[in-house]
Amino acid sequence: MTDTPTDASAPPKPRNLFSALELDPRLLGMIGAFVVICLIFNFLTDGRFMTPRNIFNLTIQTASVAIMATGMVFVIVTRNIDLSVGSLLATCSAIMAMTQTWLMPDWLGLGLNHPATMPVAVLVGILAGFTIGAFQGWLIGYLTIPAFIVTLGGYLVWRNVSWHLTKGQTIGPLDENFQLFGGINGTLGETWSWVFAAVAIAVSFFALFRSRRAQVAHEFPVKPIWAELVIGAIIAAAILGLVAILNAYEIPTARLQRLYEARGQVLPAGTIEGYGIPISVLVLIVIAIIMTVVAQRTRLGRYIFAAGGNPEAAELAGINTRLLTVKVFAIMGVLCAISAIVASSRQTFHSNDIGTLDELRVIAAAVIGGTALAGGLGTIYGAILGALIMQSLQSGMAMVGVDAPYQNMVVGSVLVLAVFIDIVYRRRTGDKT
């Protein structure tokens, strides 16, 4: 029980700037990889990769997979897997499409683009995702059928339930308000984007301050104050930078004209407006925050990680691991529904093949983001970064002119390589978990 001197509770003298900041090396590694990918493609495309327009597109292309990847973290952390997310997305999309093109306008006689249509469709979709997810979780948790089998079955069932509901037809166009979730058709605009940035920075600083105050109150060792300030500055710069870029992508004049006309105004000559933050990206950010809080600050999150680390210990501690499985899959189902909103509104219609192969992308994003298939380990931000890295690889290669089959070969190899690097890293640091 004797400890090595490095374990002393007195704060160790920071050896250098990085150790004083106490940043997660895995996070830094992923950000580093992402930056390298961006720079390489930017070079290969003569600067077209890092334009506001392309970065804007990258964010809206990533949103749908990233939203589901946050849920996949919980699924994999509890030593399960979900192969049905792409199909579940399709079923939710079909149900929502039918709600807004048939149920609300015709059956209830509210006509097209009624203000109630969007919220009702969203609610119906989320309810469907929740129910299907919880049902699959019940099969896994209470009937103890392996998750791989349940969701493999679900993969076939829900893909074709979607086909059955729509009789294999494409349904569209979707409700106008619903389409706001699609990315380019719904953005905050410049002013509100800056407001969002200001609020986000304020909240971040408040969170940093509160956590430091709690540590000081209990007389725990804390980082030097300058280190806190540097971290705060990095966060602020990242938020401001992202908003600046998204605001710099300008709305084409013709489109701006239509927007003003729709509002009954005349476009003043020479007006320039940027898109700002897409609503789909806003949805992703909100989900990322909620899921992170659930993971780190709630009992549910604690139990998810405990059950993943040692299911027997969790049960002996009085945790109902069966119900926990139901909850995890219900969350996954809700996130599939939200992704269905983003994905279907982005293409402005529901199609039969929506979400095809998403299960693989979502699992890959979580795994590239450092979620261990052995369970007990994973982060929400990692999964989102994983989704972003995969999407930038794919878009970058498309811009360079690499054919789709080769793109898939690269993405597949990167997945395996990323996991290998993670294994080597853990072996080096002696980090068993």
Place this chain on the structure above:
Amino acid sequence: MTSPLVEMRDMQKSFGGIKAVDHVTIDLYPGEVVGVLGHNGAGKSVLLKMLSGALQRDGGEIYINGQKATINNPRDARNYQIETIYQYLALADNLDAASNLFLGRELVSPLGFVDDAQMEAETRKILARLNPNFRRFHTPVAGLSGGQRQSVAIARAVYFNAKILIMDEPTAALGVQETRMVAELIDQLKSEGIGIFLIDHDIHQVKLLCDRANVMKNGQLVGTVKVDDVTEDDLLGMIIAGKCPASAIPGPGALQTA
């Protein structure tokens, strides 16, 4: 004498054809340490797991303070202030000491969020008492030594004010110094009026720590003895051959002397 703190009457549990626990009756008084001995696979862990709620009994009754108790899962057991230190340490390897100590009973802020700072502070306090060398509060317990992990498991039992403590080979993974620490702790808890069931293979230690001992063989109770009335050889004879010395209260598993 007062009514026993715990009385397990006629407990039974089988797995398939194997009678792991076969009509066993034992009891425990406040401030008493009662040993449960027997060869490997005798049924010691299974017997006490029925008390801790980890296993559901096939038959038999449990009385706590003379009242019939319903214990069907670990949560029920905790409600009776029964805490267990399991033979195979029940810790979540990927979580730190505080998260493990409070697992299932997290301290939460008024808004219902887990209060990690508060839990860490409490963990530091209790571990400072049990194991002053313990410093690694921020690493997952997978990275701790066997003794450090044991400290966390014991701290959990002590922190939540156990009335009844089950220790299943608590010193099996420990060095000499740590074993002495656990022995001192057992004496201290005993003096606070806590009843302790102790499973241990070390006869010497049983003689030292326990007031009474129950010996099991093939799922059956060989007999119950006051440890001061018997020699270590007597205990060994009970464990190996099922032979009861004269001072023992023989159980159904005792060797029938012709």
